[in-house]
Amino acid sequence: MTARLAELWRSMPLRLALLLVALFTAVSLLSLAASYGFTQRSFEQAMRADLRQDLAGFRAAPNARAVAALVEAESREADPNRMVLSYIAPSGRIFGNGAIARDEAGFHIISLDRDRAQYDGAYLSLTDRLHGGIITVARSRAEIEALGGVFLNILLISLLPTALIALSGGLVLARRSKRHVEVVGRALDRMTGGDLGARVVVGPRWSDDLAQIGGKLNQMATAQEASVTALKQVSSDIAHDLKTPLQRVALQLEDLEGKVPPDSEEAELVARTRAEVADMGHVFQALLQLAQVEAGSARSRFAPVDLAQVCQTLVEVYDPSAGDSGHRLTLEIAAVVPKVRGDRALLGQMVSNLIENALRHTPAGSQITIRLSQHAAGRVWLQVADTGPGIPVKERDKVLDRLYRLDRSRNTPGNGLGLSLVAAVAALHGAELVLGDNEPGLKVDLRF
Amino acid sequence: MKLLVIEDDATTGRYIAKGLREEGHVVDLVADGREGLIAATAGGHDVLILDRMLPQVDGLTLLKTLRGAGSKVPVLLLTAMGDVDDRIEGLRAGADDYLAKPFVFGELSARVAALSRRPQAMETETVLRAGDLEMNLITRTVTRAGQVLDLLPREFALLEHLLRRKGRVQTRTMLLEAVWDIGFDPGTNVVETHISRLRAKVDRPFDKEIIQTVRGAGYRIAA
Numbered sequence: 001m002t003a004r005l006a007e008l009w010r011s012m013p014l015r016l017a018l019l020l021v022a023l024f025t026a027v028s029l030l031s032l033a034a035s036y037g038f039t040q041r042s043f044e045q046a047m048r049a050d051l052r053q054d055l056a057g058f059r060a061a062p063n064a065r066a067v068a069a070l071v072e073a074e075s076r077e078a079d080p081n082r083m084v085l086s087y088i089a090p091s092g093r094i095f096g097n098g099a100i101a102r103d104e105a106g107f108h109i110i111s112l113d114r115d116r117a118q119y120d121g122a123y124l125s126l127t128d129r130l131h132g133g134i135i136t137v138a139r140s141r142a143e144i145e146a147l148g149g150v151f152l153n154i155l156l157i158s159l160l161p162t163a164l165i166a167l168s169g170g171l172v173l174a175r176r177s178k179r180h181v182e183v184v185g186r187a188l189d190r191m192t193g194g195d196l197g198a199r200v201v202v203g204p205r206w207s208d209d210l211a212q213i214g215g216k217l218n219q220m221a222t223a224q225e226a227s228v229t230a231l232k233q234v235s236s237d238i239a240h241d242l243k244t245p246l247q248r249v250a251l252q253l254e255d256l257e258g259k260v261p262p263d264s265e266e267a268e269l270v271a272r273t274r275a276e277v278a279d280m281g282h283v284f285q286a287l288l289q290l291a292q293v294e295a296g297s298a299r300s301r302f303a304p305v306d307l308a309q310v311c312q313t314l315v316e317v318y319d320p321s322a323g324d325s326g327h328r329l330t331l332e333i334a335a336v337v338p339k340v341r342g343d344r345a346l347l348g349q350m351v352s353n354l355i356e357n358a359l360r361h362t363p364a365g366s367q368i369t370i371r372l373s374q375h376a377a378g379r380v381w382l383q384v385a386d387t388g389p390g391i392p393v394k395e396r397d398k399v400l401d402r403l404y405r406l407d408r409s410r411n412t413p414g415n416g417l418g419l420s421l422v423a424a425v426a427a428l429h430g431a432e433l434v435l436g437d438n439e440p441g442l443k444v445d446l447r448f
Numbered sequence: 449m450k451l452l453v454i455e456d457d458a459t460t461g462r463y464i465a466k467g468l469r470e471e472g473h474v475v476d477l478v479a480d481g482r483e484g485l486i487a488a489t490a491g492g493h494d495v496l497i498l499d500r501m502l503p504q505v506d507g508l509t510l511l512k513t514l515r516g517a518g519s520k521v522p523v524l525l526l527t528a529m530g531d532v533d534d535r536i537e538g539l540r541a542g543a544d545d546y547l548a549k550p551f552v553f554g555e556l557s558a559r560v561a562a563l564s565r566r567p568q569a570m571e572t573e574t575v576l577r578a579g580d581l582e583m584n585l586i587t588r589t590v591t592r593a594g595q596v597l598d599l600l601p602r603e604f605a606l607l608e609h610l611l612r613r614k615g616r617v618q619t620r621t622m623l624l625e626a627v628w629d630i631g632f633d634p635g636t637n638v639v640e641t642h643i644s645r646l647r648a649k650v651d652r653p654f655d656k657e658i659i660q661t662v663r664g665a666g667y668r669i670a671a
Contacts, residue, residue, distance in 0.1 A: 236529055240501055243528040244457050247550040251463035254553050254664065274552075281550040282633070292531045301536070316602055317628050320641035345532055349632045356636060 012177065017170020021163045028159050036151045043144045044124070048107060051126040054137045064089050064131040071095045071135070082140050084123060090132035101136050102127040110138060180210050184217065191217075195300045196225040228295055235291050242284055250277050286417040290402065293424040298346060304339040307380055310348050311370055318355050326364030329355070334373035340380050340448050342429045350425040353418040354384040354444055362388025362441070380448040387441040396435040449494040449564055450474045454484035454510070455526065456502050464497065467553045468560070481505025488514050493521055494564050497556070500527040500538065508541045515542035522563040524556070535631075554665025558617040576611040578658050578669045581650065583611055592654060602627065603646050610659065615671030617662045643667055 009015075061067045071087040075097035078085060086096035094101065100123070102108050108125045122145065125138035183200060190198035199221065200214035253274045260266040292298070315331045322329040340347065351370070358368045367387045375381035391399055398404050400423040403416040426433040426446055436443040451473050455461035458479065465475045476493070478484045481502035488496055488510070496514075500507040511523060525543035527534055538546050545559050576583040580593045588604065590597045599607065606627050610618060620639040624630040643659065651657050660668050 236501075239528040243549045244460070247528075248457065248459040248463075250550040251460060251467075251553060255463060255466075257664075277550065278552075285548065288529065289531050292533060297533055313628055313630070314634075317624075317630065317634065317638050317642075318636075320645050321636055321638050324641055343532070345631050348630065352630075352632070352634050356634065359636065 007178075012174075014170045014174035017166055017173065020170075021166045024166065025159060025163060028155070028162075032151055032155055036147065040144055040147055043147065047124050047139055047141070047144070048126070051107070051124065051137050051139060054139075055126055055128055055135065058087075058130060058135055058137075061131070064133050067130055067133065067135065068093070068095045081142070084125075084138040086136045086138075087130075088134045096136075098138070100125055100138050101134055103134070105129060109141070176205070177207065177210065180206050184210065184214055187214075187217065187221075191221050191224075193299050193302075196221055196228060228297070231291070231295060235288055239284065239288055243281070246277060246281055246284070250274070250281070253277060283417065286421065287402070290417065290421055290424055293346065293421065293428050296428060298343045298428060302341045302343060305342050305344045305347055307340050307347065307351075307382060308333050308337045308372055310344065311351055311372055311382075314348065314351050314355060315370065318352075318359070322359060322368065325359060327359055327362065328367045330367070330369050332369060332371045336374065337372050338374065338378050338380060340429065346425045346428065350422050351382070351384070353422050357418050357422075358384060358386040358388070358442070362386045366441070375447050382446040382448070383443065385438045385441060385443040387438065390437055390440055390442045391435060393437075399435070400433075449560075450492060451476070451495050451497060451560065452484070452487055452493040453477045453497045454479075454481070454488070454502065454507070455497070455499045456480060457499075463553070464556065467557065471557060479503075481507065481510050485510050485513060488519065488521070489517060491519070491521070495560050496521050496523045497560065498523055498525055498543075500525055500529070500534075508537065511538075511541045511543060524559055524563055526551075526556075532631075552664055554617065554662065555619050555621065558619045558622060558665055561616050562613070562618075562622065576608065576614075578611055578614055579656060580654075581611075581658055583608060590650075592650065592658075595653075597649050599646075599649060603642070603649070606642060606646055607650065610667065610669045614669045617666045617668045619666035622666065 058067055058070055061070050068087055068089050071085050072095050075085045075095070078097060080097050084096070084098035084100050086094065086098055086101045088094050088101050100110055102110070102125060105128050106126070108127065110123050110125050122141045123138040124141050125136050127134060127136040129135075180203070183203075187198045187200040199218050202211045202214045206214070253270055257267065257270045257274065260270060311331055311333070315329055319329055355368065355370070358366075362368070369383075369385045371381075371383040371385070373381050399419050402420045404420075405416040422444075423433055429448060432445075432447040434445045434447075436445060451468055453461055453464050453468070453475055455464060455477070456479050461477050461479060465477045468475045476487055478487050482504040484498070484502065485505055498507050498511060502510070505513075507525065507527075511525070514521075514523075522544045523542065524545045524547060525538045526547050526549060527538065528549045535546050544563055547556060547559060574585050576585065581590070582592070583590045583604075585608070590599055590604065590607065606623065609623065609626050618626075621633065623639050624634070643661075647657075647659050651659055656670075658670055660670055662668060
């Protein structure tokens with residue numbers, strides 16, 4: 001749950017939605033505060049005008065006694081919750097419905113005495129001197145106070161739903177765009193996995209930018225596919241144009257072999273030529289296969305492969321040959337060897353090429369050891385080590401190049417493509433290939 | 449057997465036809481896909497030898513059309529590419545076997561023979577015999593002239609494979625595919641060494657050779 005939330009939080013639409021909500025809230029708060037201020041001020045001004053009006057009424061009285069009488073009369077009429085009147089006559093007697101008299105003339109914000117708490121709340125009062133006494137008129141500010149509540153309600157009613165809607169909209173958009181990004185991601189995964197026919201299927205509700213990225217990706221894949229197809233066409237043309245004559249020569253030589261007397265010099269020549277032609281066929285085959293492996297299309301049929309079983313079979317296949325040439329071939333397999341995702345035939349050929357390489361380039365009596373274990377949890381480590389002459393450090397990279405052969409190997413069989421194929425198959429499977437020193441001998445490490 | 453060879457390269461086609469005729473087969477040879485399709489649909493052939501790249505109608509298209517029309521004739525596909533993708537594509541289109549160019553005639557001949565006799569007749573046998581050699585598939589013992597031969601499991605499998613196809617040539621690549629499930633050419637003479645180990649136990653102590661070498665092709669158990 002937390003992980004999913006964290007993932008959603010990282011999505012662009014949700015962040016945008018949150019930003020918008022914050023912005024909207026800030027603007028709404030500001031404008032509400034401003035209108036609250038304005039309304040409050042105009043209420044206050046109206047109140048002051050009313051108070052001045054009230055006072056003006058008392059001023060009309062000719063003397064203090066008349067004022068006192070007026071105040072008394074009006075106090076009886078007035079609701080003290082709304083209006084409070086007070087007149088301190090020159091004699092010191094207090095008239096009115098509340099002790100709110102103030103010394104200084106002018107407006108004050110006042111509270112009623114504690115013992116008259118039922119009238120609690122702020123009042124706005126206006127005090128003035130009149131006929132030797134002090135008159136104070138106060139009106140309740142309850143209406144102005146109530147404004148705060150009204151505005152708070154407006155805030156809750158208007159802002160909260162908007163924020164909630166924007167937020168959930170953002171969440172929906174975020175999840176949708178996440179789904180769309182995942183569609184693009186899956187297509188990309190398939191393309192890198194060698195399936196160049198994979199395309200991003202852009203839905204009608206996709207955002208423009210994502211649809212554009214999807215379109216560009218599809219264009220790129222189409223171009224890539226076209227160049228791979230062109231490459232395939234070229235290799236297949238070469239294969240056809242070179243192998244067809246080679247095929248004729250092979251069949252003609254076979255025919256010729258039947259026509260020359262057996263065990264004659266001619267027969268030996270024909271046999272040698274046939275072997276050469278067969279070698280040429282192998283070189284073509286190896287070059288074509290190398291190009292094929294490097295093109296990476298085999299990735300689309302990767303499946304779990306039990307390398308331990310592959311190695312066991314190959315050791316069994318090579319064991320008599322190794323014995324005949326005076327080599328010792330041993331296999332060491334760890335208790336747990338996980339499967340490797342790959343192409344069984346290519347992995348088999350890779351191991352076979354490594355064994356072949358060791359058999360060819362080490363003298364009789366050499367030990368060839370294949371070790372299979374893990375270099376990290378779930379990661380297979382294959383090692384083919386021999387006790388032969390090894391490969392000089394500066395030549396180790398070159399032997400992986402096509403058709404490269406060490407000087408001392410010129411006279412041993414082989415075409416200089418075996419290790420190139422090992423490197424290509426390793427790269428195809430994302431395995432790290434390292435040629436090292438077995439002290440003495442060559443040590444080939446493959447970490448999947 | 450009556451065979452149909454569809455091969456656009458005249459020289460290759462001629463040699464294949466000639467070789468197969470010398471082995472006693474009746475061979476029809478056509479050089480393009482359209483004619484090939486007509487000849488193949490006419491039927492009556494035991495095995496079809498089909499080049500993958502053909503003018504007019506391409507080999508794979510021809511094969512798919514033929515299979516689509518319900519033909520079950522065994523097909524050996526010849527191809528210049530010979531990579532794994534190509535092989536998978538060919539088998540998916542309905543080929544029964546597959547041979548990469550350049551091949552030697554013996555390989556072609558052995559594979560044609562293997563195709564024509566599917567399915568095998570001896571699946572239910574429990575004892576296989578060749579001369580005085582006897583293989584009991586239930587007790588997994590092999591005796592020759594009454595003497596028990598001590599074979600390793602893979603030597604047993606190799607001998608069983610040859611015995612089941614008594615009289616028919618098995619090439620190195622066919623044996624690698626069948627006995628070790630290896631679809632590539634390991635290069636050195638691995639099959640030869642396995643055969644010679646097997647011979648050391650099966651043939652050397654006795655007068656008559658049961659495992660025969662067929663020059664330029666492979667091995668077989670004497671019929």
